[in-house]
Amino acid sequence: MRRLVLWVPLIVFAAFVAVVAINLYAPADRVIPSQMVGRPVPQFALPSAIEGRPGLSSARLSDGQPKVVNIFASWCIPCRAEAPQLEALARRGVPLEGIAVRDRPQDLAGFLAAYGDPFHSIGADNDRRVQLALGSAGVPETFVIDGRGIIRHQHIGAIMPQDVPAIIAAYEAAR
């Protein structure tokens, strides 16, 4: 028994070294899910981000029809990767609303021309106020919101082809 006790400090130290080593070699890159899922969209009214397109307000997100809100930016590289999947969602009749984070109209126009424009509205979130209010921690992120304005689903990061069914399922469930 005494012999065993003598080994305890070494074992504790080895466990400590192991934890540190594991986290050094594979640093945690955690996604931070929004705690707003299941709760109403906060009140907001974003001006239009680009000429000829309505801006986005929380009123539109509780008009009885479920919506998919995509938070994106022209300067965000993964947003380019998810553009074809957004087009696919739009083709299947999913209404897409955009929130452009810290974007300039001329950059946004170039982005939409190059990678497609499936959005009904695009709100300009130039100070990230709405993104923070939604509990979103980066671009791109996508929220599914039901007809009463309750957030039902959050997708963090670019929508890849394998993610499309889950988003369509969340949209269908929100109807």
Add this chain to the structure above:
Amino acid sequence: MTWVPNPNLARRPWGRKSVFGFLLFGLLSLATPASADSLLPAAEYADTQLPDPAQERQAKALMETIRCLVCQGQAISDSDAEMAGDMRALIRQRIQAGESPQQIRAWLVERYGNWVTYDPPLEPVTWPLWGAPILFIFAGLWLARNRFKRRRRAS
């Protein structure tokens, strides 16, 4: 085949390879990095102090205990990330508008969970965090007591 030194190469300090290397380096330094920052200027109050020193002190203290969402592991007061700047601006503007630091912290926790605060609340999940130091002190006292006892017996 025997190796014969190439007189041309020996005379030229800048070989073809190093010239190519320099060209490559030049091209690389010309290329714009695929940055995750926008082209808009930093938010007002991201890096500007509030005019009222008391309010600024409050805001600064809060910023030091709010975790940056993109550069995880840094407080927003220490981070150069654009999002951290936007969060600093949000905190300063809300403090200026009369909100208390506790209210702002609660607002952020409501959105991002306890993850976002470096001042964890006392909850069942965080009990070990607060309890462990006390436990260690008692364990240390117990160990020391045993040692002293043994020594007394030996003498």
